[in-house]
Every structure is written in structure tokens, then in C-alpha cells.
Amino acid sequence: MKRKYSLSFIAIVILLALGVTGCYVNNQIGKLKSSDEREGVYSKYSYYSPAKDEFISPKEIISNPEQTTGGNPGFLRFFKTSPNAPEFELPKQVLTKSDFPEVPSTYAAYWLGHSTAIIELDGYRILIDPVFGNAGPLPIIAKRMSVSPLQREELPAIDIVIITHDHYDHLETETIKFLADKNIQFIVPLAVGARLEGWGVPKSKVTELAWHQTTTHGSLNITATPTVHYSGRSYNDKNKTLWASYVIKGEEKNLYWSGDTGYGEHFKEIGRKYGPFDLAFMEIDAWNKGWPNTHLFPEQVIKACQEIDAALLFPIHFSTFDLALHPWDESIGMVADLATQNNIKIVTPIMGEKVIPGTTPTTKWWKPQ
Structure with a gap:
């Protein structure tokens, strides 16, 4: 019985942690106008596509993953210390x-x-x-x-x-x-x-x-x-x-x-x-x-x-x-x-x-x- 309660407590803690993290990330992302609002305001611009509800770059953005210099470690690399970082603290003038x-x-x-x-x-x-x-x-x-x-x-x-x-x-x-x-x-x-x-x-x-x-x-x-x-x-x-x-x-x-x-x-x-x-x-x-x-x-x-x-x-x-x-x-x-x-x-x-x-x-x- 104690083990059952312990597992339930752990599950509740995990769910709460996930909920708090989700709320935090959602706040970091920030808000957007609705698609109807964006279309109504921005469709007059040639670089906005109402059909896709997107702004358009002057040149199409190209992605060639197979040509990535330095390998293609994916998004997980952003969780790690960079191997390309300096081995010393860079010089700076600290300001107040x-x-x-x-x-x-x-x-x-x-x-x-x-x-x-x-x-x-x-x-x-x-x-x-x-x-x-x-x-x-x-x-x-x-x-x-x-x-x-x-x-x-x-x-x-x-x-x-x-x-x-x-x-x-x-x-x-x-x-x-x-x-x-x-x-x-x-x-x-x-x-x-x-x-x-x-x-x-x-x-x-x-x-x-x-x-x-x-x-x-x-x-x-x-x-x-x-x-x-x-x-x-x-x-x-x-x-x-x-x-x-x-x-x-x-x-x-x-x-x-x-x-x-x-x-x-x-x-x-x-x-x-x-x-x-x-x-x-x-x-x-x-x-x-x-x-x-x-x-x-x-x-x-x-x-x-x-x-x-x-x-x-x-x-x-x-x-x-x-x-x-x-x-x-x-x-x-x-x-x-x-x-x-x-x-x-x-x-x-x-x-x-x-x-x-x-x-x-x-x-x-x-x-x-």
C-alpha cells in the first residue's frame, strides 16, 4: 500500500512539474494575433501570404542538412555545453x-x-x-x-x-x-x-x-x-x-x-x-x-x-x-x-x-x- 501511495505522489509531482514547465514555456513563446486578425491587417503587403498566413522572405530560405559543416547533431546540442566555446572568459567592460x-x-x-x-x-x-x-x-x-x-x-x-x-x-x-x-x-x-x-x-x-x-x-x-x-x-x-x-x-x-x-x-x-x-x-x-x-x-x-x-x-x-x-x-x-x-x-x-x-x-x- 505504501508503495502505491509513493508512486501516486511521484506521479502527481511529475504532472505538476510538467504543468509548471508548460506554462513557463508558453509564456516565453508569447502571444500572437489570431489568423483572422493578421490576415485583415497584413494582407495588403506583398510579402504576406493570406493563404498560408505567413510572411515571405525576399528569397526562399534554403536548408541542406546533408551539407551541414560540423555535422548535424540536431536540437539536442542546445542543451549541452558548446565544444566551440572559448576556454576562457572573454574580455569585457562590466557596466552598471x-x-x-x-x-x-x-x-x-x-x-x-x-x-x-x-x-x-x-x-x-x-x-x-x-x-x-x-x-x-x-x-x-x-x-x-x-x-x-x-x-x-x-x-x-x-x-x-x-x-x-x-x-x-x-x-x-x-x-x-x-x-x-x-x-x-x-x-x-x-x-x-x-x-x-x-x-x-x-x-x-x-x-x-x-x-x-x-x-x-x-x-x-x-x-x-x-x-x-x-x-x-x-x-x-x-x-x-x-x-x-x-x-x-x-x-x-x-x-x-x-x-x-x-x-x-x-x-x-x-x-x-x-x-x-x-x-x-x-x-x-x-x-x-x-x-x-x-x-x-x-x-x-x-x-x-x-x-x-x-x-x-x-x-x-x-x-x-x-x-x-x-x-x-x-x-x-x-x-x-x-x-x-x-x-x-x-x-x-x-x-x-x-x-x-x-x-x-x-x-x-x-x-x-
Whole structure:
């Protein structure tokens, strides 16, 4: 009889644990508008398919699992420590609120690892793709290879949050909840607003942008532009939300933020319509022959910079998560060498370091000293 009760107790505990985990994951995924709502709002855009209830990439996303460099270990690899992680803690400038000026600079940038950064422009402070923890719906999934130089609780006053798309390594539930009641304008691609609203951000604070649509904030003009990519946070919501790159134009500086993207004709189009650029923040990592047009290969980073007419390259999207089965420093080493060979100026700060791009000297910190 005791054994029967023990087994019943264990079963109840397991069911409760599964229920709690399910609720937690569901909250991490976030909400979406219904398909009828999406169709009614987004069907006017050529890159939305009412029939499939999906947004469409400018180029079809290709997957060649049999060509995956480094093998194809599947999703389970995200539960393990990456064999491509650095064997030492990467250099960083640890930041707290007191390290930021009360009034944001006219022009400065802080790279916080992967695709998270703070840009100060015209006296406004912009936070992009804020992720301070791991990159999955559970804390044990897609662990960071290097601790963030800034914790979300130490964020300074933020004027604008920009989200490129809803993948976990770009949109973090707990950070949005933390920022939800602050006096912040949230700028997101089409359909991502429902995610934020579900986590407590008032609808009045959220601006959804279609590609080539612009919103303003004081002297800043912020325009969403196309990328070759996709979206989704669970097995059944792929491409239900849009993804974007951004043009951020101030009084004197014109900046480009690539978001996640494969190579495509959109770079030439962006260069023609919005260039030249004083600075381009370009993703450089997570490329693999198994998914040949989901992210930029190193030589494509250089080509894209040339096509958008960028005076200075600021590499992002590397050294934090192992998303593509190659050594953590491979991409930055290749891109830096290619930039030199092609006479492209590059700024490579350590995480957390404040730089005035084009003025502050930076080093090849990823190389052994």
C-alpha cells in the first residue's frame, strides 16, 4: 500500500512539474494575433501570404542538412555545453547604471554581446535586441558562452527599444517584462507587437513597422528594411511575424543595423534608397553550408558593406551563442582580415566598451596576446 501511495505522489509531482514547465514555456513563446486578425491587417503587403498566413522572405530560405559543416547533431546540442566555446572568459567592460551619462551622448555605441547593443545618438539612448540571458525558452537551452557585461537591472534610462525579429536570441521575455512599465518607445516589425503586449507593454508604446516604413522619435528617423530570414518561437508559429533590418538616421549620422539576414539584392536596394551610411552594424556569425542563406558568410559581410556604401563596419552577432557549429572566434577573425584586404574600416570593441565609432581605437581582442 505504501508503495502505491509513493508512486501516486511521484506521479502527481511529475504532472505538476510538467504543468509548471508548460506554462513557463508558453509564456516565453508569447502571444500572437489570431489568423483572422493578421490576415485583415497584413494582407495588403506583398510579402504576406493570406493563404498560408505567413510572411515571405525576399528569397526562399534554403536548408541542406546533408551539407551541414560540423555535422548535424540536431536540437539536442542546445542543451549541452558548446565544444566551440572559448576556454576562457572573454574580455569585457562590466557596466552598471553609473557608467552611463545621465544625458546620452551625441554619438556612441556599446556592444553587449551577440546582437544586443546600446546606441546613443542625438542625445537619445537606443537599446537593440536586448538579450541578457540564454537564447531559448528554458534556461538550460542555448547557454551563453560569455556572461553579459551588463545585467538588465543595471540598464540606464532607455528612450527606444528596437527589435529585429522574435527569435529567442533577439527577443527575451524577461527583459521585455522588465522594461514594460518604463517610458520607452518600442519599435518592432509587423505582428511582433502582440508578443510585447502579452508581456505587459501597453499597446500605445508599441510601433509596428512594415518594410520601408518610417517612424520618428525627436530628431531620429527609424526605418524598417528587408532581410532574407524567417521568424518564430515555437514549432507552429514560423513566419507568423515579420523580421527586419533598420536604418537609423539622426541629425548628422546615418546608421544601418542588419538584423539577421542571408545575402540578397536587398542590400543594393537599401544602399540606393537610404545610403551612404556612416556606420553599419553587420551580423557576421551563424553561417553554415547547411543553411546557406539564413546568415551572412564572411565574404558576404564585406560585399554587403560595399553595396550599402558603409564608411565603417561594426561586427555583431558573434562570440555569445554557438548557433552554427564553428569556433567562437572564426567569424570575427575572417571578417576582420577581409575588411583589411578590401580597405574597409572596422571597429571591434570588447563587450561593454563605450566607443565613438571612427574615433575610439579598438584592438583585435580575440587574438592571443
